[in-house]
Amino acid sequence: MDCxxxxxxxxFVKGRYSAAVAASxxxxxxxxxxxxxxxxxxxxxxxxxxxxxxYVLIRRVDDNRLVAxxxxxxxxxxxxxxxxxxxxxxxxxxxxxxxxMVELGRFCVHPDEPDPDILRVAWAAMxxxxxxxxxxxxxxCSSFAGTETSKYFDAFAALSD
Numbered sequence: 001m002d003c004x005x006x007x008x009x010x011x012f013v014k015g016r017y018s019a020a021v022a023a024s025x026x027x028x029x030x031x032x033x034x035x036x037x038x039x040x041x042x043x044x045x046x047x048x049x050x051x052x053x054x055y056v057l058i059r060r061v062d063d064n065r066l067v068a069x070x071x072x073x074x075x076x077x078x079x080x081x082x083x084x085x086x087x088x089x090x091x092x093x094x095x096x097x098x099x100x101m102v103e104l105g106r107f108c109v110h111p112d113e114p115d116p117d118i119l120r121v122a123w124a125a126m127x128x129x130x131x132x133x134x135x136x137x138x139x140x141c142s143s144f145a146g147t148e149t150s151k152y153f154d155a156f157a158a159l160s161d
Contacts, residue, residue: 012125013061015117019125022055022069031055031069031106038108039143045106049073049084053105056125058118068118070107072129076100085141099136102129107140 011020022028028050035045053071060067075083080094083103094101104126109118130138144152 014121014124016061016115017058017067017118017121018061019056019058019121022057027057028055030066031057031071034066034069034110035106035108038111047084049105054129056122056129058122058125060113066110067113067115068107068109068122070122070126071105072126073103073105074100074133074135075103085139088141094137094139097137100134101137101139102133102135104138104140 011018022031029044032044032046032050035041036043039045049071053073055069055071057066058068059065073083076099077095077097080086080091080097080101083091084105085091085103107122126138129135144155149156
């Protein structure tokens with residue numbers, strides 16, 4: 001995956017947070033550990049897609065603490081069947097899609113870090129990648145905590161539009 005945009009590959013700082021692409025095994029392990037914490041798992045969260053994805057890490061500037069992360073998988077119509085989402089959803093219509101696609105996944109924010117600026121920095125990093133790489137479509141799966149659907153009716157309504 002091409003991460004040649006200096007905004008994302010070398011990192012950037014916005015206010016109290018920085019964003020950068022994971023550059024080492026240590027970075028990837030930190031992301032998996034944060035995912036495990038956020039998804040209420042014992043230990044780390046890992047799957048077979050980890051090696052194929054580009055990870056963006058959001059850290060606090062003052063102490064370098066990892067506060068959020070997400071991964072991106074670059075695809076096109078011929079490779080859409082190898083996405084995480086294709087395991088659960090019929091994406092056959094996207095085979096004919098002309099243009100680069102990116103599947104976003106495992107987006108999580110540390111539960112002790114509710115600052116909305118974290119999301120702003122994450123979206124800025126994602127936007128930089130989309131612009132740099134001429135991405136035409138973003139997609140992915142989302143999870144909701146628990147099995148009580150009534151508290152998510154507003155989210156479901158937004159997704160149905």
